[in-house]
Amino acid sequence: MVLSLVACSGGKEKESSEGTKEGSGSGKTVGVAMPTQSSERWIKDGDNMKKQLEDLGYKVDLQYAEDDVQAQVSQIENLLASGVDCLVVAAVDSSALVNALAQAKSAGIPVIAYDRLLMDTDAVSYYATFDNKGVGTAIGKYVEENMDLANTKEAYTFELFMGSPDDNNAVMLYEGIMEVIQPYIDKGTLICKSGQTSFEKSNTLRWDQQTAMKRCEDILSTYYADEKLDIAFSAFDGLSYGIKAACEGAGYKVGEDWPMITGQDAELMAIKNIISGSQTMSxxxxxxxxxxxxxxxxxxxxxxxxxxxxxxxxxxxxxLVVPSYLCTPEAVDKDNYKEILVDTGYYTEEEISSDSE
Known part of the structure; x- marks a missing residue:
């Protein structure tokens, strides 16, 4: 799978008689509600959205809720009250936004769901996201191929560290992983010693790093005192950092008995961890x-x-079934990160080689 960078049709900029830029968005304002700045990924999303909209002449009111559900509700209500022409929402918890989104519909303000599906509302017009089940499938396939699960005679231990139960993406990612690995669980090639293989048992509220770390610490101390964990299926780089910390605390050593740790979003810290060997892929x-x-x-x-x-x-x-555009995810590891992330300009070599986090 290769990330498509095909240009999309959009409004053209022009120069006004005063020499200022005008575009299809001239005189219009877009409200953008993002979930948090605690993840590098969402900062990039907000910055990219703002720049591209402003290049078309729109004014942009970008808000971050810092994973506070009520804060996001208030932000969206304020954006609507300010008279935005369109609303883009990456929800903290979309179930809490139903009433605010109904206000948008009543006011004739269109709503676009961004990377997290807005549930239980008919106010949403479109949905832009990545292939969320495909993310899970890519993680599962990476482990399947790199651990040679189809041919090995060994049995490997694994644990699941999935995303937030209030995020539909997390459920779809889990389904993608399980579709790949369930046959190996049934065969006995993969063994989950904690038995926590359901989404209900393996999810992580708000995709929180500390929550993942604490749960991993508990699992390692309870189920892996006499046997090592081989694979940690992590649904997000932030969770991977928590798993890394728990493994370090339990005495695991990179290059000796370190488990395979997956991830998602290819954050800068994750790429540095992949290069150092403390995370396997993202x-x-x-x-x-x-x-x-x-x-x-x-x-x-x-x-x-x-x-x-x-x-x-x-x-x-x-x-309703929301009309969607799904972008294609791609697995990255120490062998291909330069091609996928540096050669495309997503990161620079200097950023990756820097010691600052």
């Missing part, structure tokens, strides 16, 4: 591409046009 999700697709959706709803869509079946939010 999933690259080019936020420039995702922002670009979302911007085309904003353009469409504000100009009575149709954006590019490639999925009209998967994303049923309980009220």
């Amino acid at each position: 999933i690259a999700k080019d936020t420039r591409v995702l922002a670009e697709k979302c911007v085309t959706m904003v353009e469409a709803v504000l100009n009575d046009a149709e954006p590019e869509i490639n999925d009209t079946e998967q994303y049923d939010n309980g009220k």
Whole structure:
């Protein structure tokens, strides 16, 4: 799988008689509600969205809720009260946003769901995301291929560290992983000593690093006192950092008995950990591409046009099947990170080689 960087059609900029930039968004304001700045990934999303919209002439009001559900509700209500023309939302917990989004619909303000599906609302027009089940499939396939699960005579221990139960993406990612590894669990090639293989038992509220670390510490001390953990299926780089810390605390050594640790988002710290050997892989999700697709959706709803869509079946939010564009994720490790992340300009060599985190 290769990340597509194909340009999308959008509004053209022009120079006004005063020499200032004008575009299709001139005179219009887009409210962008992001979940948190605690993850590098969401900062990039916000920055990319703001830049691309401003390049088209839109004013952008970008808000971060710092994973506070009520804060995001208030931010969205304030954006609506300020008279934004369109609303882009990456939800902390979409179930809490139903009433605020109903206000948007009543006011005729279109809503675009960004990377997290807005559930139980008919106010959403489109959804821009990555192939969330595909992320899980890519993680599962990476482990399958690199541990040679189809041919090995050995049995490997594993544990699951999945995403937040209030995020539909986390469920789809879990389903993608399990679709790949369930046959190996049934065969006895993969053994989960804690028995925590359901999403309900393996999820991590708010994708929180400290929560993942504490749970990993408990699992290692309870189930792995006499046997080593071989594979940690982590759904997000932030969880991977917590797993890393727990493994270090339990005496695991990189290069000796260190487990395979997966991840998602290819954060800068994760890439440094991959190079040092304390994380095995991550999933690259080019936020420039995702922002670009979302911007085309904003353009469409504000100009009575149709954006590019490639999925009209998967994303049923309980009220409607939301027309979606799915960008393609890609597994990265120490062998291909330069090609995927440096050669495309996502990171520079200097950023990756820097000691600062």
